[in-house]
Amino acid sequence: MSNPLADLQHLLAGKASVAGRVLAISNGMARIATSKGVIELPSDGTMNVGNNVTVRDGRAVRVQSVVDAPVYFV
Secondary structure (H helix, E strand, O other), rough: OOOOOHHHHHHHHOOOOOOEEEEEEEOEEEEEHHHHHHEEEOOOOOOOOOEEEEOOOOOOOOOOOOOOOOOOOO
């Protein structure tokens, strides 16, 4: 018999976003330092060591920094 509350907690536990910084990249895999430790995930190929990343669909995706954003004056 299942416990509905425990099932809901299990479903929601995996939805937290994970953010970190790239430590190393080799063979399409990125080592990422997060607040919970170091993880190794496939990268999207657009990142370098030191970039901030987030985990989406099990892959590391580079987060655009403020420096990279275009600035428009009006």
